[in-house]
Amino acid sequence: MKPLTRILAGIALSAAGLAHGAHAADLPDPSRFTPCVAELKSGATARGVSGSGYERLTASLQPDLKVLDFLDYQPEFRTPIWDYLSGLVDDERVADGQAMLRQWGDTLNAVAARYKVDPATVVAVWGVESNFGRNFGSRPLLTSLATLSCYGRRQAYFRGEFFDALKIVDAGDVKAEQMVGSWAGAFGHTQFMPSTFLRLAVDFDGDGRRDLVGSVPDALASTANFLRKAGWREDEVWGYEVRLPAGFDASSAGRRNKQPLSAWAARGLKRSDGSPLAGDGNAGLLLPAGPKGPAFLVFRNFDAIYGYNAAESYALAIAHLSDRLRGGGAFTTPWPTDDAGLSRAERRELQVLLAARGHAIGAIDGMLGDASRAAIRVEQQRLGHTVDGRAGQKLLKALKENR
Structure with missing residues (x-):
């Protein structure tokens, strides 16, 4: 889950992408990599990368063709919202976040004073x-x-990010070996994406x-600067849960589709605790699982979070976690499912149960990768469940009952 990468879905194919890679996603040719990198030098130097720096930083690069598999995989859009949030906003992350608020309190207060973004959101x-x-x-960014x-x-987009990553290293802000990430x-x-780094x-x-x-201070302050430049308003909340x-x-x-709070109140919306809507301002109605699931009125600050990573589920995870860090609780309205998602602790518990059944799933880390999902499908088949590789409460319960 990474800032600004999801907006790539809306970027059109560029002429360069058509010329260099119209069929490469299907049949990539590794031998094309070295001459391609050589051709990119002029573009990099035009963006401010030194010629010697370019040669030094690209001399040993080899292609990692596995990254092409991720181009169209976007978990924010493919994962059920209750699964997505259950792994990102759980008791474990809330406890860790509150510990970070204490540990970095002085820095966060200084950041809030300068950029007017509250510590919990950052x-x-x-x-x-x-x-x-x-x-x-864990992936080397330059590679x-x-x-x-x-x-x-999307080669034109990534070339810009490549040039900016080289510029960051060439300028000495971050060492090449530290440039690992998504x-x-x-x-x-x-x-941050490299272009975002250079701007903000x-x-x-x-x-x-x-x-x-x-x-950590640079990272926290840079995040607050991003949100401020995205339109964050110090005197507003991101939104809140409502009843329909x-x-x-x-x-x-x-x-x-933002409307005055008075208009939403006139249509019968209330706060999740049953109290009437109050105050001024315009808000949009967010229904991430349709009208039968939790509903939210969201203000301008939600849009600022959305700008960090253009997916509403992502923005809701940030917003909800910030509320939990302030002492708030779970959503009042349950998700419209009879098989809720798993927290990270529950995912680790599931992995232990799968390993005990002889499945080679690797590390017990709460990260349900291909090996874990393959094991889940085997167990779903055995239990007579729908075979979809999804980890939910029903599967966890069944495996616990059939140890």
Whole structure:
């Protein structure tokens, strides 16, 4: 899950992408990589990368064609919202986030004073993006971005990010060996794309470098700067859960379809605790699972979070986690499913049960990768469940009962 990478879904194929990779996603030719990288030098130097720096940083690059498999995989859009949120906003992450609020309280207060973004929201981004610095991603950025610059779709976009990543290293802000992250090029504590780094990263600890990998203060301040530039308003909340009246016509729902609170109140909406809507401002009605699931009125600050990673489920995870860090509870309305998602602790429990049944799933880490999902399908088949590789409460319960 990484800032700004999801907006790639709307970027059209470029002429360069057509020329260099119209069929590469199907049949990538590794021998094309070295000449492609050589051809990119002029573009990099035009963006401010030194010629010697380009040669030094690209001399040993080899393509990682596996990243092409991720181009069209977007978990924010493919995963049921109750699964997506259950793994991102759980008791474990709330406890860790509250510990970070205490540990970095002075820094966060200084960040809030300068950028006018509250500590809980900044820490929520940190928690979702890298689990508070525990998971930066493992792919070398220059390798991934060079590969995506030479193969597949969206080559023009990735070439820009490749050039900017080279510029960051060439300038000395971050060392090349520290530039590891997501398949698409996001890196650091709060997973900035290289272009975002160059626009919005700040040196908050005063050491002369903008370092989102080795400096927590720089990362937290840069995140707040991003949100401020995205339109964050200090005196507003992101939104809140609401109740819909019986028979509500949901055709006017949508984050962008903002209406005065008075208009929503006139249509029978109330706060989740039953109290009436109050105050001024315009809000959109967000129904991430349709009118039978939790409903939210969202304000301008929700849009600012959405700008960090263009998926409503992602923005809701950040917003909800920030509320939980302030002491808020779970949503009042349950998700419209009879098989809720699993927290990370429950996913680890499921993996232990799968391993005990002889499945080779690798590390017990709560990350349900291909091996875990293959094991899940085997057990679903055995239990007579729908075979879809999904981990839910029903499967966990069944395996616990059949140890």
